[in-house]
Amino acid sequence: MKIDGGCYCGEITYEADVDPEKVAICNCMDCQRMSGSAVRSNVYVDESDLKFLTGKATEFIKTSESGHKRAIGFCGNCGTALYACNADGEPRTYGLRALTSNQRDQLVPKSQYWLRSRPAWFADLDSIPGLQTQ
Ligand SMILES: [Zn+2]
Ligand SMILES: [Zn+2]
Numbered sequence: 001m002k003i004d005g006g007c008y009c010g011e012i013t014y015e016a017d018v019d020p021e022k023v024a025i026c027n028c029m030d031c032q033r034m035s036g037s038a039v040r041s042n043v044y045v046d047e048s049d050l051k052f053l054t055g056k057a058t059e060f061i062k063t064s065e066s067g068h069k070r071a072i073g074f075c076g077n078c079g080t081a082l083y084a085c086n087a088d089g090e091p092r093t094y095g096l097r098a099l100t101s102n103q104r105d106q107l108v109p110k111s112q113y114w115l116r117s118r119p120a121w122f123a124d125l126d127s128i129p130g131l132q133t134q
Helices: 031-037 121-128
Strands: 003-006 013-017 021-025 040-046 049-055 058-063 071-072 081-086 093-097 111-113
Touching: 013 040, 031 040, 040 081
Parallel strands: 021 111
Antiparallel strands: 003 013, 013 049, 021 040, 040 093, 058 071, 071 081, 081 093
Protein backbone atom coordinates (compact mmCIF):
# COMPACT_ATOMS: atom_id res chain seq x y z
CA MET A 1 0.00 0.00 0.00
CA LYS A 2 1.40 3.40 -1.00
CA ILE A 3 1.43 6.03 1.69
CA ASP A 4 2.86 9.50 2.03
CA GLY A 5 3.21 11.93 4.85
CA GLY A 6 5.52 14.14 6.79
CA CYS A 7 6.02 16.41 9.75
CA TYR A 8 3.79 19.20 10.97
CA CYS A 9 5.78 22.10 9.48
CA GLY A 10 6.19 20.40 6.10
CA GLU A 11 10.00 20.42 6.04
CA ILE A 12 10.22 16.63 6.02
CA THR A 13 8.08 14.58 3.65
CA TYR A 14 8.19 10.94 2.70
CA GLU A 15 6.51 8.26 0.66
CA ALA A 16 6.54 4.56 1.37
CA ASP A 17 5.19 1.22 0.29
CA VAL A 18 3.93 -0.49 3.43
CA ASP A 19 2.12 -3.65 4.46
CA PRO A 20 -1.01 -2.50 6.34
CA GLU A 21 -0.77 -5.71 8.38
CA LYS A 22 2.46 -4.42 9.93
CA VAL A 23 0.90 -1.72 12.07
CA ALA A 24 1.34 -2.01 15.82
CA ILE A 25 0.78 0.09 18.89
CA CYS A 26 3.65 0.60 21.31
CA ASN A 27 2.67 1.29 24.90
CA CYS A 28 6.22 1.52 26.27
CA MET A 29 7.23 4.26 28.66
CA ASP A 30 9.93 5.59 26.31
CA CYS A 31 7.27 6.18 23.66
CA GLN A 32 5.05 7.84 26.24
CA ARG A 33 7.77 10.23 27.31
CA MET A 34 9.06 10.99 23.83
CA SER A 35 5.62 11.48 22.30
CA GLY A 36 3.86 13.01 25.31
CA SER A 37 1.00 10.64 24.53
CA ALA A 38 -0.42 7.45 25.99
CA VAL A 39 0.33 5.22 23.03
CA ARG A 40 2.15 5.39 19.74
CA SER A 41 1.22 3.61 16.52
CA ASN A 42 3.93 2.47 14.10
CA VAL A 43 4.00 0.92 10.67
CA TYR A 44 7.14 -1.16 10.08
CA VAL A 45 8.88 -0.68 6.76
CA ASP A 46 12.30 -1.63 5.34
CA GLU A 47 14.51 1.24 4.21
CA SER A 48 14.22 0.08 0.59
CA ASP A 49 10.48 0.79 0.74
CA LEU A 50 10.74 4.23 2.37
CA LYS A 51 11.89 7.35 0.60
CA PHE A 52 12.35 10.76 2.16
CA LEU A 53 11.38 13.35 -0.43
CA THR A 54 12.32 16.56 1.38
CA GLY A 55 14.20 17.41 4.54
CA LYS A 56 16.25 15.23 6.82
CA ALA A 57 15.21 14.08 10.25
CA THR A 58 17.33 14.88 13.29
CA GLU A 59 18.26 11.65 15.05
CA PHE A 60 18.64 11.02 18.73
CA ILE A 61 20.48 7.76 19.46
CA LYS A 62 18.89 5.84 22.27
CA THR A 63 20.48 2.79 23.90
CA SER A 64 17.81 0.28 24.87
CA GLU A 65 17.92 -1.92 27.97
CA SER A 66 19.21 -4.77 25.79
CA GLY A 67 22.13 -2.59 24.64
CA HIS A 68 20.86 -2.07 21.09
CA LYS A 69 21.14 1.40 19.64
CA ARG A 70 18.03 2.92 18.15
CA ALA A 71 17.85 6.10 16.09
CA ILE A 72 14.84 8.20 17.02
CA GLY A 73 14.02 10.50 14.10
CA PHE A 74 12.16 13.77 14.46
CA CYS A 75 11.86 17.09 12.69
CA GLY A 76 14.46 19.48 14.08
CA ASN A 77 12.23 22.41 13.23
CA CYS A 78 8.75 21.46 14.50
CA GLY A 79 9.62 18.45 16.67
CA THR A 80 7.25 15.98 15.02
CA ALA A 81 8.20 12.38 15.84
CA LEU A 82 8.71 10.53 12.56
CA TYR A 83 10.33 7.15 13.20
CA ALA A 84 12.60 4.87 15.18
CA CYS A 85 14.99 2.38 13.61
CA ASN A 86 18.08 0.28 14.25
CA ALA A 87 21.27 2.37 14.35
CA ASP A 88 23.90 -0.34 14.15
CA GLY A 89 24.80 0.02 10.46
CA GLU A 90 22.63 -2.86 9.23
CA PRO A 91 19.90 -2.10 6.68
CA ARG A 92 17.31 -0.11 8.54
CA THR A 93 13.84 -1.24 9.42
CA TYR A 94 11.83 1.81 10.29
CA GLY A 95 9.01 2.02 12.76
CA LEU A 96 7.34 4.91 11.00
CA ARG A 97 4.94 6.88 13.21
CA ALA A 98 1.75 5.82 11.49
CA LEU A 99 -0.25 8.95 12.24
CA THR A 100 2.22 11.18 10.37
CA SER A 101 0.84 9.54 7.21
CA ASN A 102 -1.92 11.08 5.12
CA GLN A 103 -3.46 7.59 4.96
CA ARG A 104 -3.63 7.31 8.75
CA ASP A 105 -7.23 6.10 8.79
CA GLN A 106 -6.25 3.04 6.74
CA LEU A 107 -3.34 2.15 9.00
CA VAL A 108 -5.29 0.26 11.64
CA PRO A 109 -3.17 -1.35 14.37
CA LYS A 110 -3.12 -5.15 14.28
CA SER A 111 -1.20 -5.76 17.51
CA GLN A 112 0.31 -3.96 20.47
CA TYR A 113 3.44 -4.15 22.57
CA TRP A 114 4.33 -3.32 26.18
CA LEU A 115 0.75 -3.55 27.38
CA ARG A 116 1.85 -3.55 31.00
CA SER A 117 3.05 0.06 30.58
CA ARG A 118 -0.24 1.30 29.21
CA PRO A 119 -1.91 3.87 31.48
CA ALA A 120 -4.78 2.12 33.29
CA TRP A 121 -7.25 4.81 32.25
CA PHE A 122 -6.54 4.23 28.58
CA ALA A 123 -8.43 0.93 28.55
CA ASP A 124 -11.65 2.79 29.32
CA LEU A 125 -11.22 5.87 27.15
CA ASP A 126 -14.84 5.91 26.03
CA SER A 127 -15.97 6.51 29.62
CA ILE A 128 -14.34 9.97 29.58
CA PRO A 129 -16.88 12.63 28.61
CA GLY A 130 -16.31 14.20 25.22
CA LEU A 131 -16.45 17.98 24.95
CA GLN A 132 -17.74 19.54 21.78
CA THR A 133 -14.91 21.52 20.21
CA GLN A 134 -16.34 22.34 16.79
ZN1 LIG B 1 8.70 19.81 10.76
ZN1 LIG C 1 7.62 2.26 22.48
